[in-house]
Amino acid sequence: MAMLKAGVIGCGGRGQSQARGYHVSSDVDLVACADPLEAARTAFAERFGVKNTYSDYRQMLEKEKPDIVSVATWTPLHREITITAAHSGVRAIHSEKPMAPSWGDAKQMNQACVDNNVVLTFSHQRRFAAPFIKAKQLANDGTIGQLCRVEGTCPNLLDWGTHWFDIFFFYNNDEPAEWVIGQIDASEAQEVFGVPVESSGLSWVGWENGVEGLLATGGAAEKDISNRLIGTEGIIEIGSQNAKPMRVLSSKSQGWTVPDLSDLESKGNETVLSVLDLIDALKNDREPELIGWKALQATELIFVTYESSRRRAKIYLPLDVEDSALVTMLESGMIGNTLDT
Amino acid sequence: MPSETKNYRAALIGAGSRGMGLRDEANQADRISVVATADPVETNFESLKTEGVVVYKDFERMLEVESVDIVLVATPVRTHYDVAKRVLEFPITALYLEKPMSTRLWQADELIRKAEEENVYFVVGHQLRYSPGWADVKILVMQGAIGKVEYIRARRGWPLLTHHTHQTDLMRYYADDSPAEWVLGQIHRSGSFLSENIELEMQALGFVQFENGIFGIIEAGQYKQPPVENMVMLIGEKGEIRVGPDAHYRSEDTNGTWTPVPQFEQPDIFEDLLHWIEGGPGHRSAARNGRDTLEILLAIYESSRSRSRISLPMERRGNAFEEMRADGILP
Numbered sequence: 001m002a003m004l005k006a007g008v009i010g011c012g013g014r015g016q017s018q019a020r021g022y023h024v025s026s027d028v029d030l031v032a033c034a035d036p037l038e039a040a041r042t043a044f045a046e047r048f049g050v051k052n053t054y055s056d057y058r059q060m061l062e063k064e065k066p067d068i069v070s071v072a073t074w075t076p077l078h079r080e081i082t083i084t085a086a087h088s089g090v091r092a093i094h095s096e097k098p099m100a101p102s103w104g105d106a107k108q109m110n111q112a113c114v115d116n117n118v119v120l121t122f123s124h125q126r127r128f129a130a131p132f133i134k135a136k137q138l139a140n141d142g143t144i145g146q147l148c149r150v151e152g153t154c155p156n157l158l159d160w161g162t163h164w165f166d167i168f169f170f171y172n173n174d175e176p177a178e179w180v181i182g183q184i185d186a187s188e189a190q191e192v193f194g195v196p197v198e199s200s201g202l203s204w205v206g207w208e209n210g211v212e213g214l215l216a217t218g219g220a221a222e223k224d225i226s227n228r229l230i231g232t233e234g235i236i237e238i239g240s241q242n243a244k245p246m247r248v249l250s251s252k253s254q255g256w257t258v259p260d261l262s263d264l265e266s267k268g269n270e271t272v273l274s275v276l277d278l279i280d281a282l283k284n285d286r287e288p289e290l291i292g293w294k295a296l297q298a299t300e301l302i303f304v305t306y307e308s309s310r311r312r313a314k315i316y317l318p319l320d321v322e323d324s325a326l327v328t329m330l331e332s333g334m335i336g337n338t339l340d341t
Numbered sequence: 342m343p344s345e346t347k348n349y350r351a352a353l354i355g356a357g358s359r360g361m362g363l364r365d366e367a368n369q370a371d372r373i374s375v376v377a378t379a380d381p382v383e384t385n386f387e388s389l390k391t392e393g394v395v396v397y398k399d400f401e402r403m404l405e406v407e408s409v410d411i412v413l414v415a416t417p418v419r420t421h422y423d424v425a426k427r428v429l430e431f432p433i434t435a436l437y438l439e440k441p442m443s444t445r446l447w448q449a450d451e452l453i454r455k456a457e458e459e460n461v462y463f464v465v466g467h468q469l470r471y472s473p474g475w476a477d478v479k480i481l482v483m484q485g486a487i488g489k490v491e492y493i494r495a496r497r498g499w500p501l502l503t504h505h506t507h508q509t510d511l512m513r514y515y516a517d518d519s520p521a522e523w524v525l526g527q528i529h530r531s532g533s534f535l536s537e538n539i540e541l542e543m544q545a546l547g548f549v550q551f552e553n554g555i556f557g558i559i560e561a562g563q564y565k566q567p568p569v570e571n572m573v574m575l576i577g578e579k580g581e582i583r584v585g586p587d588a589h590y591r592s593e594d595t596n597g598t599w600t601p602v603p604q605f606e607q608p609d610i611f612e613d614l615l616h617w618i619e620g621g622p623g624h625r626s627a628a629r630n631g632r633d634t635l636e637i638l639l640a641i642y643e644s645s646r647s648r649s650r651i652s653l654p655m656e657r658r659g660n661a662f663e664e665m666r667a668d669g670i671l672p
Contacts, residue, residue, distance in 0.1 A: 202526070308527060
């Protein structure tokens with residue numbers, strides 16, 4: 001296969017993390033980068049030996065005609081850049097998460113790529129990280145009996161919660177979800193990468209195969225825990241940010257035990273592995289692990305949770321609104337500091 | 342203070358199936374006799390009369406005529422407040438009110454205030470705090486079997502106020518009745534849904550942050566097949582306990598193997614009421630506990646209404662579910 005040309009849009013920290021994947025691949029030439037900030041693109045170019053830098057990503061797409069582009073900008077820009085890139089003749093787009101500020105934007109991005117035969121992937125790179133792979137193995141090999149429940153805690157549903165919703169699907173073998181009942185509190189709403197997020201959130205998810213999940217965010221986030229998997233015969237816990245090691249409780253484990261992750265950890269950095277998987281998928285004409293439809297199913301749970309708050313009801317999928325109920329409710333004063341009761 | 346040999350005369354208000362069950366439980370205590378019963382529609386009167394129980398259609402008339410120490414109230418939930426409030430105007434020693442105390446928090450507070458004013462020992466029928474299995478878990482936890490408790494999840498296949506109140510109350514019991522700091526929750530209702538003749542939600546979710554750091558999760562509703570089981574799960578530093586149809590735990594000490602929760606000696610709920618009356622330290626199901634459990638459940642409704650987290654003690658002391666229905670927000 002001829003060398004693939006890659007370009008990175010957005011030269012900040014996440015852009016650089018993704019670039020490491022292109023940099024180490026023998027199948028890819030990292031040919032260009034784009035960022036409106038000169039300092040950012042210069043630093044990026046120096047670090048990765050990139051010759052051509054652009055202030056306008058459109059020019060980069062036009063002149064470089066990359067095969068793969070990474071989109072590592074703030075979230076509100078994802079839609080426009082992805083749709084533009086999808087029409088520019090690229091083969092693949094690897095975008096940062098979260099997909100978009102609204103459900104409609106997320107669907108449009110994915111559809112533009114499907115329509116143009118472009119492979120779209122998102123940085124849900126936890127699927128390549130050791131504890132999560134181990135947890136999936138243990139959840140599926142009978143160590144904790146039958147998997148009944150997945151739980152996650154993190155600061156918010158959109159920016160971090162997208163990882164946990166995605167990893168819930170990963171644990172549950174990407175089976176379809178059926179319903180969500182949830183709530184958000186936006187009394188101290190903050191912005192993350194240009195999009196408002198709740199200060200506390202809850203999302204109870206039912207999957208068609210009977211597995212259930214709970215994501216608790218912000219103030220409701222359980223201390224020191226990232227993920228918990230509950231089976232009929234045991235529990236797996238993954239601690240947050242190394243606060244606690246991963247541990248497993250089952251009759252096979254003789255009390256809480258810490259599984260050996262060294263083999264999985266030796267495979268390398270999860271962001272790099274995500275990029276390499278995309279490259280390998282392009283080479284071998286297979287679906288990459290982080291393909292758009294998987295990102296969409298995680299993203300849908302975010303916006304369904306917001307919608308459950310708006311409608312004060314359990315919501316069955318598919319979600320039938322295009323906006324972000326959180327943003328709409330904040331803008332109209334239904335939630336936030338000025339409660340319209 | 343009454344002596345420990347005193348016999349107590351009790352009266353039952355509401356002679357339906359729950360009332361008759363309650364009467365049987367009360368009569369099992371050596372020194373309690375349910376001597377009179379009131380029921381406006383004369384439910385079970387024939388069998389009560391054959392047992393020598395004096396029956397009345399009107400409970401106020403009964404309390405005027407019969408001199409009783411303890412009153413058991415097992416009337417429909419909607420009538421709890423009015424009946425209990427009136428009962429507290431009579432010179433009684435103790436009131437046992439079925440759960441939930443009321444559907445509105447201000448009514449629960451008012452009953453407690455009145456009972457305290459009248460020096461009435463006031464208990465709410467969250468009897469699982471005395472039931473073998475459920476209550477044994479509390480002792481196991483206190484013995485440190487799973488170390489410090491970090492997580493309690495309580496699940497029941499019926500609505501919050503009429504049924505999950507038992508599981509929420511147990512969650513509080515296992516959490517040492519630590520005050521709840523705040524609640525976040527949601528409910529679902531797509532049409533009429535009656536439980537104990539009250540329109541209620543079909544499904545509910547709640548998060549409770551306890552002051553002692555415990556993370557509490559409430560899940561209610563009959564939304565799937567096979568039906569949702571009654572279950573409380575506790576996770577601690579050293580292990581886990583699951584209590585439902587049966588109660589078992591595992592920890593580092595059991596090598597991760599499921600081990601039945603041991604059976605401990607538990608006091609009888611009515612014997613413990615007498616013990617309290619006669620100078621004991623308190624009662625597990627004292628009305629203040631019933632009230633705090635009710636507040637958590639009502640905070641879930643309030644969270645749904647206001648789309649926000651609800652700090653306790655709650656400022657709004659009504660019932661947001663009833664208010665949302667009245668306002669046409671909920672079907």
